[in-house]
Amino acid sequence: MNQTMRNEMRETRWRTLCVAACLCLGAAVAAAETIKQNFPTSANPSFLLHNHTGKISIEGWDQHAIDIQGEPASNVMEVIIMGGEQKVSVQVHPKRERFTPKEARLDFEIRVPRQAIVRVDSERGDIVVKNLAGSVTIEGVSTPVTLSQMKGHITVRTVDGPILIQYAEGSINADSISGDLRFVQVNGSELVANTNSGAIRYEGDFGDGGTYVLNNYSSPIDIFASAKASFDLTARAVMGLIESSLSFRPTPLGNPFRRLSPNKFLQGRFNSGESTVRVTSYSGTIRVRGPRSEAQAQ
Amino acid sequence: MNCTEFEIEWASLEDSSRLPAGMEDHRRVCRHCSELAEELTSILDRARELRLDEEPPQRVWVAVQNQLEREELIREPVASNLTRRWKAAPAPGWLFRLPMGLAYAAVFFVGVGVMYLNSLLSGPAAPPILVVTAPVPEMALARAGTAGQDKDVEALIAKVPEEHRATFFSNWNQVNSSIQNLQTFIETHPDDPFATPQLRNAFQQREYLRQSLVGREELQ
Numbered sequence: 001m002n003q004t005m006r007n008e009m010r011e012t013r014w015r016t017l018c019v020a021a022c023l024c025l026g027a028a029v030a031a032a033e034t035i036k037q038n039f040p041t042s043a044n045p046s047f048l049l050h051n052h053t054g055k056i057s058i059e060g061w062d063q064h065a066i067d068i069q070g071e072p073a074s075n076v077m078e079v080i081i082m083g084g085e086q087k088v089s090v091q092v093h094p095k096r097e098r099f100t101p102k103e104a105r106l107d108f109e110i111r112v113p114r115q116a117i118v119r120v121d122s123e124r125g126d127i128v129v130k131n132l133a134g135s136v137t138i139e140g141v142s143t144p145v146t147l148s149q150m151k152g153h154i155t156v157r158t159v160d161g162p163i164l165i166q167y168a169e170g171s172i173n174a175d176s177i178s179g180d181l182r183f184v185q186v187n188g189s190e191l192v193a194n195t196n197s198g199a200i201r202y203e204g205d206f207g208d209g210g211t212y213v214l215n216n217y218s219s220p221i222d223i224f225a226s227a228k229a230s231f232d233l234t235a236r237a238v239m240g241l242i243e244s245s246l247s248f249r250p251t252p253l254g255n256p257f258r259r260l261s262p263n264k265f266l267q268g269r270f271n272s273g274e275s276t277v278r279v280t281s282y283s284g285t286i287r288v289r290g291p292r293s294e295a296q297a298q
Numbered sequence: 299m300n301c302t303e304f305e306i307e308w309a310s311l312e313d314s315s316r317l318p319a320g321m322e323d324h325r326r327v328c329r330h331c332s333e334l335a336e337e338l339t340s341i342l343d344r345a346r347e348l349r350l351d352e353e354p355p356q357r358v359w360v361a362v363q364n365q366l367e368r369e370e371l372i373r374e375p376v377a378s379n380l381t382r383r384w385k386a387a388p389a390p391g392w393l394f395r396l397p398m399g400l401a402y403a404a405v406f407f408v409g410v411g412v413m414y415l416n417s418l419l420s421g422p423a424a425p426p427i428l429v430v431t432a433p434v435p436e437m438a439l440a441r442a443g444t445a446g447q448d449k450d451v452e453a454l455i456a457k458v459p460e461e462h463r464a465t466f467f468s469n470w471n472q473v474n475s476s477i478q479n480l481q482t483f484i485e486t487h488p489d490d491p492f493a494t495p496q497l498r499n500a501f502q503q504r505e506y507l508r509q510s511l512v513g514r515e516e517l518q
Binding site for chain 1: 499506
């Protein structure tokens with residue numbers, strides 16, 4: 001074999017490799033193609049999203065349409081989108097049995113009418129929802145959930161993902177098994193927060209004459225009540241302790257647990273007692289304080 | 299005055315040492331009434347001299363009673379069955395304490411009334427305390443049924459992808475541990491109304507985990 005033939009073979013191999021590389025790259029680009037869909041809807045359509053892994057951002061807007069943008073990391077996940085005037089659903093399923101979390105990642109940015117009814121299921125990745133007035137249901141596993149500027153009925157559940165709800169009104173249920181729950185300026189007719197081992201923190205006014213129930217099994221429960229807050233408090237630390245720096249006036253109603261020391265059972269009225277606050281922890285410490293100082297905010 | 303009138307008037311006397319004129323006239327002329335008056339006055343004088351600690355023993359009174367019954371001067375009253383049962387009651391004295399009990403009750407209700415008026419005047423009444431007593435028997439049944447469920451759930455956890463398996467496993471164990479501790483606490487403190495809702499929450503969390511696992515399997 002002479003030198004000329006060797007050079008031709010080398011060149012052929014090189015061309016073949018280049019073509020194969022271009023084909024693979026093209027296929028990958030095609031598989032990871034950005035999802036863009038827009039559906040004209042009614043003023044209060046239902047929107048359902050089932051995702052596996054990835055950040056989900058849903059925001060209310062003033063248009064009667066649902067706009068969906070998705071960024072898949074690979075072609076491992078199959079995306080099925082079905083849309084109509086009253087209902088739009090997005091389902092994400094793995095195409096094969098084995099895949100890595102990196103491959104499964106699919107980020108969504110979605111805009112829905114402000115009055116839309118939203119339901120989201122996801123296993124991993126942040127879920128951020130804001131500026132909605134309709135009913136919102138979120139279920140996750142290890143998903144940190146942040147809800148802001150909400151006015152409707154909210155139900156959030158995670159296994160170990162932390163939940164943050166801020167500047168919200170309406171009726172709120174937040175449950176987690178080991179995730180922390182945090183509420184900032186949540187004022188509504190009802191807030192029920194339960195976690196097994198997560199910490200709970202409430203900062204705000206306990207407004208709207210609502211009912212606020214904060215429960216956990218272990219870990220601290222911290223309450224930072226504003227000076228204008230007005231509520232009747234019943235706090236019970238079964239095995240843990242209660243620490244309070246607020247002054248409570250006795251309420252007319254008695255309770256057999258009054259005989260317990262104030263670091264086990266605390267009942268009293270702050271300002272005029274418009275809302276009802278009930279806090280229970282089995283082995284965690286319940287701390288009730290005034291407005292949060294800068295030092296505490298750090 | 300004759301002897302019969304003397305005996306009748308004697309019975310109504312307050313002070314037998316000073317007899318009215320009519321009786322005194324009869325006593326002077328009637329030997330029988332004179333002796334009767336002397337004996338009765340003597341008995342009364344001796345009776346006044348008896349001190350309380352010299353009260354005769356019970357057997358004397360029993361003997362007196364028997365003698366009077368034998369002479370048919372007194373008779374055992376015929377009691378109805380109801381009365382016998384009443385007398386046989388273990389503590390008949392409560393009836394005599396009833397007025398005192400009513401007095402205590404009256405004071406209690408007056409106190410409650412004062413507290414109620416105070417609550418009306420001191421501002422809006424506090425909302426009811428949110429104590430919900432969960433049906434404990436349901437919890438007990440759940441405890442009995444956990445063994446079978448545990449195996450099912452552990453099998454489901456084993457099918458979860460590796461990156462989530464530890465999360466489900468640790469949370470499942472954590473919830474079960476809290477349920478056990480709460481059940482033990484409630485068994486020893488059944489009056490604590492705050493522990494029961496906690497137990498209910500833990501059961502709901504357990505159920506949520508189970509449903510999540512079942513849902514995952516159905517989707518896959």
